[in-house]
Amino acid sequence: MDGAGAQVSDGVRRAGRSQYCDAAGVKLYQRRVTDPPETILDAVREVEQTFHKAGYHLPLWNTGTTQTLPLNDPLEPEQAADHAVRFYLAGLYARNWGLERMYFYAWGNGKIPIVLQAEGQPPTKAGLLVAVLQQWLAHARVTSCGHGPEVSLPKNVWECRFTAPDARGAPGTTRIVWADSGTATVRAGTGSSIVRHLDGTALALDAEDSVQITERPVFIEHTDAPSA
Known part of the structure; x- marks a missing residue:
């Protein structure tokens, strides 16, 4: 994600208010929608290191993606399915750097690159494979x-x-x-x-x-x- 760490660093240095927060909300997304989901981990590491240097240790929440996401073309169904599952797994991987929550943007929206289940429609292949992943991880730690x-x-x-x-x-x-x-x-x-x-x-x-x-x-x- 462009500028994630720089934005956090600037905010920490200029405001110094993180000590009053329970969590830090960040927006994690690939530079391009076709990039591997794992590339968001570079931003997670940068944000975590920035807070560490500033002396704060807040849990991180991924609260969404870029505002321009709906302007991108949809991914091909097979790639969308792979990326949806791996986005979920990237969130688990990012726990190594303090990411505690990760939200999938615009569930129910049919006009974004990865659609799980548009409102009023059956699940897409991406949605079905995420459901299988969730079954795999039921009761898992x-x-x-x-x-x-x-x-x-x-x-x-x-x-x-x-x-x-x-x-x-x-x-x-x-x-x-x-x-x-x-x-x-x-x-x-x-x-x-x-x-x-x-x-x-x-x-x-x-x-x-x-x-x-x-x-x-x-x-x-x-x-x-x-x-x-």
């Missing part, structure tokens, strides 16, 4: 998120790991893995049992199996904690 070589993944691959009860109610470990562009191959990892796709298909896995990663996230279940 995020434990960590990482990107690229820092977590022994290819440089274009991201993941978030969770704990959640399995079908028997026993504690289980899962991870959601995706690419910001292109494709990659990753090892399933220790205790892998199944990989689930957003279209509802699933495939059994062994620890040494390879999983093809694309710009559409996959859900990998583990019987034990996965290896790095």
